[in-house]
Amino acid sequence: MKTSNEIANIAKALCEAQKKINHATKDSKNPHFKNDYASLEAVIDATKASLLEQGIVVVQSVEGSTLETRLQHSSGEFFESTINLLMTKNDMQGLGSSITYARRYQLAAMLNISQADDDGNAASQPQNQKTQPSKAVDVMTGNPFDDYTINAGPNSKLTGTKLKDHSPEFLLKTVESSEKWHKDNNKTPHKNTKEFSEMVHAYLKHIDFLPF
Structure with a gap:
């Protein structure tokens, strides 16, 4: 702020x-x-x-x-x-x-x-x-979030599915694993990957799975 x-x-x-x-x-x-x-x-x-x-x-x-x-x-x-x-x-x-x-x-x-x-x-x-x-x-x-269709990149099995189709635990684990891999390998996330990560965090906060 x-x-x-x-x-x-x-x-x-x-x-x-x-x-x-x-x-x-x-x-x-x-x-x-x-x-x-x-x-x-x-x-x-x-x-x-x-x-x-x-x-x-x-x-x-x-x-x-x-x-x-x-x-x-x-x-x-x-x-x-x-x-x-x-x-x-x-x-x-x-x-x-x-x-x-x-x-x-x-x-x-x-x-x-x-x-x-x-x-x-x-x-x-x-x-x-x-x-x-x-x-x-x-x-x-x-x-x-209601009708958000995931686009996590062409190689992701999540692409084309809905956020609400997956458990909060699975979504958080997926995002954290991706972020860790990019950090450990000094790689810049693809635009779609970064956007997906931001959407997941916002969604999990919305459903009170993560704190604001």
């Missing part, structure tokens, strides 16, 4: 904004995972007013194959983060989906939005009453 030379003002402002930022509403549904998630609009709605009250605006822009998200304070101070755009389809629809996903993912991560009590009643129910677990707000669902 990049920052301005001074961050005292924006750090204080963010602390105040965090006190009032609400949980994002789960307003969208993912048919593959069969769960609800908070859309980009929901994340913005949950954060915009509190940020503006503290003099902070969010600026998100696409630079080449990356998305930059900047939290800009009225003092001129800022926090800025960059994320690679991972596309599953090489067309405008794929680009649009990738940008929307990246905006939601990065904004939620920078503002620490992760989960919310589904109905707000969990804390008020009697202790001897069995409660259902609250549903997590997954700001990353509705993601580009």
